[in-house]
Amino acid sequence: MAKADYDAIVVGAGFTGLYMLYKLRELGLSARVIEAGSDVGGTWYWNRYPGARCDIESMEYSYSFSPELEQEWEWTERYASQPEILHYLRHVAERFDLRRDIAFDTRVTAACWDEGAALWAVEMDRGERLAAHYCIMGTGCLSSPNRPDISGLGDFAGETYLTGLWPHEGVDFAGKRVAVIGTGSSGIQSIPVIAREADHVTVFQRTANFTVPAHNRPLASEEQAAIKAGYRELRALERHSPGGVGSGPPQSLEPILATPPDELREDLERRWEIGGLGGFLNTHPDTILSAEAADRVAEFLRAKIRETVSDPDVAELLCPASHPMGSKRLCVDTGFHATFNRENVELVDLNATPIERIAPEGVQTSEKLYPADIIVLATGFDAMTGTLARIDIRGKGGAALKDKWAEGPRSYLGLMCAGFPNLFTVTGPGSPSVISNMVVSIEQHVEWIAGLLAELRRCGAATVEPLAEAEDAWGEHVSAVAAPTIFMQADSWYVGANIPGKPRVFMPYIGGVGTYRAICKDVAAKNYAGFAVDGQTIPPPADFTVYLGMTRETEAA
Ligand code: NAP
Numbered sequence: 001m002a003k004a005d006y007d008a009i010v011v012g013a014g015f016t017g018l019y020m021l022y023k024l025r026e027l028g029l030s031a032r033v034i035e036a037g038s039d040v041g042g043t044w045y046w047n048r049y050p051g052a053r054c055d056i057e058s059m060e061y062s063y064s065f066s067p068e069l070e071q072e073w074e075w076t077e078r079y080a081s082q083p084e085i086l087h088y089l090r091h092v093a094e095r096f097d098l099r100r101d102i103a104f105d106t107r108v109t110a111a112c113w114d115e116g117a118a119l120w121a122v123e124m125d126r127g128e129r130l131a132a133h134y135c136i137m138g139t140g141c142l143s144s145p146n147r148p149d150i151s152g153l154g155d156f157a158g159e160t161y162l163t164g165l166w167p168h169e170g171v172d173f174a175g176k177r178v179a180v181i182g183t184g185s186s187g188i189q190s191i192p193v194i195a196r197e198a199d200h201v202t203v204f205q206r207t208a209n210f211t212v213p214a215h216n217r218p219l220a221s222e223e224q225a226a227i228k229a230g231y232r233e234l235r236a237l238e239r240h241s242p243g244g245v246g247s248g249p250p251q252s253l254e255p256i257l258a259t260p261p262d263e264l265r266e267d268l269e270r271r272w273e274i275g276g277l278g279g280f281l282n283t284h285p286d287t288i289l290s291a292e293a294a295d296r297v298a299e300f301l302r303a304k305i306r307e308t309v310s311d312p313d314v315a316e317l318l319c320p321a322s323h324p325m326g327s328k329r330l331c332v333d334t335g336f337h338a339t340f341n342r343e344n345v346e347l348v349d350l351n352a353t354p355i356e357r358i359a360p361e362g363v364q365t366s367e368k369l370y371p372a373d374i375i376v377l378a379t380g381f382d383a384m385t386g387t388l389a390r391i392d393i394r395g396k397g398g399a400a401l402k403d404k405w406a407e408g409p410r411s412y413l414g415l416m417c418a419g420f421p422n423l424f425t426v427t428g429p430g431s432p433s434v435i436s437n438m439v440v441s442i443e444q445h446v447e448w449i450a451g452l453l454a455e456l457r458r459c460g461a462a463t464v465e466p467l468a469e470a471e472d473a474w475g476e477h478v479s480a481v482a483a484p485t486i487f488m489q490a491d492s493w494y495v496g497a498n499i500p501g502k503p504r505v506f507m508p509y510i511g512g513v514g515t516y517r518a519i520c521k522d523v524a525a526k527n528y529a530g531f532a533v534d535g536q537t538i539p540p541p542a543d544f545t546v547y548l549g550m551t552r553e554t555e556a557a
Pocket of ligand 1: 054142187206380
């Protein structure tokens with residue numbers, strides 16, 4: 001009979017993998033982390049494009065599990081740059097001596113459940129095979145870059161780069177003509193920086209996106225010290241908030257449609273001056289539910305674009321009009337719109353003149369050829385399910401996860417899937433994940449999984465698996481919460497619309513980080529309601545809607 005090499009295999013050494021390894025060690029379990037990159041960092045290892053920066057504030061986009069780490073680490077800016085976050089994660093790996101249990105430059109290709117032995121057999125691209133009781137996927141939500149299927153791309157005579165797979169040695173744009181395809185967060189961050197270096201930049205825009213200013217700045221040490229002094233309370237606020245963020249302007253109590261225009265303008269101006277995502281997502285209780293309400297904020301943001309961009313035709317093209325504000329990921333920028341006032345920057349509207357093909361000399365639209373030396377593909381990711389689908393994951397009876405998810409991902413709490421015992425998906429589809437501060441959601445999942453593993457050990461159980469009825473009930477709840485929101489009205493990556501042939505399903509859980517935490521906590525308190533532990537089943541909670549709107553106080557009571 002097969003024997004376990006480790007108690008757990010963890011896939012990925014980003015924020016998830018590092019903390020999961022730390023927790024497994026704390027439980028006295030042996031673990032191996034398998035990482036495709038040559039270093040820790042996950043998304044912050046790969047996404048090194050110019051201007052890459054987190055758009056959650058650094059004091060909140062950081063681990064909370066170690067108060068010592070929290071106090072020691074000094075962030076230099078309000079929003080940390082990619083190199084600084086990578087530096088932080090390297091520091092975490094050293095500080096907690098994590099590297100010795102991580103295999104780098106190794107990609108997991110398959111994971112197969114051996115029912116007789118109750119083990120996961122994990123295969124790697126270097127031919128190695130390892131068996132473990134638990135397989136924990138820390139593969140990230142945005143880790144499979146989308147290389148668009150544009151005819152002729154392979155024939156381009158210049159250099160081509162994907163923002164999500166940026167070369168470590170950097171790219172020299174000086175004196176070059178650069179074509180950037182894509183105006184999501186990655187494009188919006190990189191275009192102003194590339195424009196300052198390159199000879200000429202042509203931006204190919206299919207959908208204009210909403211973006212708000214970062215107002216990034218150095219973090220004064222007094223400000224940092226003050227936040228650190230109140231860190232426990234800030235962390236508690238994050239955990240019980242809708243999006244995992246504890247600071248920023250609060251939501252106005254009055255619906256936006258009932259707010260007098262002058263009052264609204266004043267409120268939005270104040271939010272604009274503060275900058276950042278937090279102030280503009282969920283400004284009012286109705287903006288997430290009504291396109292008309294969201295449009296009041298959209299009109300404010302469009303007015304800002306018209307004020308900033310000197311050419312009125314270019315300004316109109318940059319004004320988002322195809323989707324409600326907030327229904328696609330809101331972007332946070334530093335000088336994005338003002339970049340179009342530069343002489344060396346040109347905007348091409350792909351709705352009027354679509355790309356026909358990439359020629360060896362540049363980008364050929366229906367109107368003309370745009371010569372280029374470098375093409376930057378800021379074209380996003382096969383989000384949330386893409387990386388898991390690339391691994392041949394097989395559960396009971398050899399069933400493939402890819403087949404189970406053919407019509408869209410199905411899971412219980414975004415954490416586990418029926419038919420796949422002892423397999424965990426950290427920040428998996430069906431959990432708040434990408435709709436939240438990822439670090440807060442990662443910590444919550446890692447801690448919940450650690451609690452479950454401790455419980456299995458305590459009672460000597462070998463397997464845990466969600467019940468099919470729990471998975472169905474959770475799937476219905478996730479869809480029911482999303483159905484009345486504006487998120488269903490956009491062709492976003494949240495619904496898989498950016499990947500041809502991907503089923504259209506809203507993948508994250510939009511009920512809120514606090515609500516979700518309360519649900520997970522209650523499921524555990526009810527002896528893991530909705531799970532089978534060594535075949536012993538406990539039904540799932542009868543109604544997940546009762547948790548909605550649960551506050552820290554009501555949860556505590
Ligand atoms: P994205 O939001 O999916 O944007 C991709 C862009 O490429 C869109 O403008 C899209 O147009 C365009 N595109 C895709 N295929 C195309 C094609 N064949 N022809 C022309 N245009 C094409 O991807 P992203 O910018 O990498 O961002 C993904 C997510 O990563 C973000 O939403 C965010 O959650 C995260 N992220 C965060 C940060 C941060 O923290 N600061 C930075 C970067 C990314 P359509 O919209 O028309 O499809």
